Amino acid sequence: MSTVTEPGTQATTDEQPPTEQAVVEPDEAHLREGAFGHAVALSCRECGHRVDLGPFYACPECFGPLEIAYEFPAVTREEIEAGPRNIWRYKALLPVPSDIEQSPNMEPGFTRLLKARNLGRELGIDRLWVKDDSTNPTNSFKDRVVACALSAATELHAKVFACPSTGNLANAVAAAGARAGMKTVVFIPSNLEQPKKVNSAVYTDSLVAVEGNYDDVNKLASEIAGEEDGWAFVNVNVRPYYAEGSKTLGYEIAEQLGWRLPDQVVIPVASGSQLTKVHKAFGELVKLGLVEDKPVKIFGAQAEGCSPVSTAYKAGVDAIRPVKPDTIAKSLAIGNPADGIYVLDICKETGGAVEDVTDDQVREAIVLLARTEGVFTETAGGTTVGVLKKLVESGQLDPSLETVVINTGHGLKTLDAVSDRVAPAATIAPSYAAFTDAGIV
Ligand SMILES: Cc1ncc(COP(=O)(O)O)c(C=O)c1O
Numbered sequence: 001m002s003t004v005t006e007p008g009t010q011a012t013t014d015e016q017p018p019t020e021q022a023v024v025e026p027d028e029a030h031l032r033e034g035a036f037g038h039a040v041a042l043s044c045r046e047c048g049h050r051v052d053l054g055p056f057y058a059c060p061e062c063f064g065p066l067e068i069a070y071e072f073p074a075v076t077r078e079e080i081e082a083g084p085r086n087i088w089r090y091k092a093l094l095p096v097p098s099d100i101e102q103s104p105n106m107e108p109g110f111t112r113l114l115k116a117r118n119l120g121r122e123l124g125i126d127r128l129w130v131k132d133d134s135t136n137p138t139n140s141f142k143d144r145v146v147a148c149a150l151s152a153a154t155e156l157h158a159k160v161f162a163c164p165s166t167g168n169l170a171n172a173v174a175a176a177g178a179r180a181g182m183k184t185v186v187f188i189p190s191n192l193e194q195p196k197k198v199n200s201a202v203y204t205d206s207l208v209a210v211e212g213n214y215d216d217v218n219k220l221a222s223e224i225a226g227e228e229d230g231w232a233f234v235n236v237n238v239r240p241y242y243a244e245g246s247k248t249l250g251y252e253i254a255e256q257l258g259w260r261l262p263d264q265v266v267i268p269v270a271s272g273s274q275l276t277k278v279h280k281a282f283g284e285l286v287k288l289g290l291v292e293d294k295p296v297k298i299f300g301a302q303a304e305g306c307s308p309v310s311t312a313y314k315a316g317v318d319a320i321r322p323v324k325p326d327t328i329a330k331s332l333a334i335g336n337p338a339d340g341i342y343v344l345d346i347c348k349e350t351g352g353a354v355e356d357v358t359d360d361q362v363r364e365a366i367v368l369l370a371r372t373e374g375v376f377t378e379t380a381g382g383t384t385v386g387v388l389k390k391l392v393e394s395g396q397l398d399p400s401l402e403t404v405v406i407n408t409g410h411g412l413k414t415l416d417a418v419s420d421r422v423a424p425a426a427t428i429a430p431s432y433a434a435f436t437d438a439g440i441v
């Protein structure tokens with residue numbers, strides 16, 4: 001494996017395009033047959049140019065982002081239903097080998113889809129579902145993408161499994177690498193929430209806290225990827241494989257609804273990758289004849305303190321102007337989102353919208369979801385539920401349509417966000433009299 005420098009390459013990462021493209025050379029001799037399942041090439045999202053499968057992420061013609069292109073076999077609902085209760089039930093639709101279940105991995109996915117009657121009643125939405133990804137092995141949806149990245153890193157014989165992260169990704173990479181017996185190095189902004197630091201450091205001795213924001217961390221990761229041999233940065237040089245993992249959220253929503261698509265979905269946006277992949281998943285299911293075609297409105301959710309995509313949406317412009325994040329929703333704090341323009345396109349095309357909420361609305365929504373549905377979400381989920389509420393109130397979202405809101409992470413990782421809002425109702429002496437005096441019921 002070696003490093004190839006292509007000056008001026010505008011590769012797509014979660015942040016600024018790096019000035020050079022990091023490449024772990026695919027060793028053809030060692031790339032085994034079927035290493036990437038039914039994937040046949042990498043295809044440029046901008047110009048359609050195709051390159052061979054390998055650790056590439058930027059188009060050599062126009063520097064646009066590369067995506068996985070497949071030749072899918074016929075896949076039936078029954079085959080999928082007979083698969084394991086994790087993302088590998090959809091392995092035929094992912095860039096992974098057919099024996100993926102045999103390699104040690106975190107087995108994420110197939111999380112619950114909860115009918116949210118109480119929250120629905122509160123918000124005036126007739127049919128509302130919460131897709132609860134906080135129950136994944138490291139308590140965020142990132143376990144899905146990391147499982148696909150781990151497979152690619154393994155097939156490409158990478159020596160180090162790494163990432164720049166806003167927190168959850170670092171947790172997922174550190175854990176998956178430990179389980180796979182791979183060296184991990186994870187980079188985070190030094191001001192991250194303490195639980196997210198501990199949830200990485202417990203799995204790896206190489207958690208690196210960088211003095212800067214996520215965009216600085218990402219720039220550093222791109223530089224390291226350009227200098228070091230054999231590093232698989234999940235969201236940099238194996239990003240096309242990694243990103244495909246988010247499609248499984250879309251597949252599961254459709255399968256758990258009884259093999260049909262919802263009318264609308266609300267999804268948090270940091271880099272924007274997840275939103276674009278859930279949308280892609282719905283399209284693939286239709287093409288494969290697994291669900292009936294129907295319009296699905298896609299809505300994006302951001303926090304006001306880091307809302308470059310919703311700002312562009314509201315201004316009616318196509319270009320995303322990078323921002324310096326300042327929000328409690330640190331997991332969504334990407335000021336220069338790689339897939340922002342695609343999020344804009346999808347939300348506009350499908351009749352959805354991109355909206356943002358204040359930090360206070362994020363906190364309020366965390367408590368609202370907890371008290372109505374018994375689901376404790378982190379600030380990203382507070383953002384998404386807060387945006388859902390705002391979209392209904394502003395008339396941008398039709399409450400008579402069947403709606404899914406995605407909860408992508410767990411509240412125990414961002415306790416500080418609500419710790420001054422929720423507390424014991426009373427502290428009392430251990431006596432019945434003290435209890436009745438406290439006026440709790
Ligand atoms: C909990 C949580 N939700 C949502 C996202 C956004 O994901 P994406 O970068 O794919 O937009 C992140 C990203 O770090 C996250 O940690």
Ligand SMILES: [Zn+2]
Pocket residue numbers: 044045046047048049059060061062063064
């Ligand atoms: Zn191109």
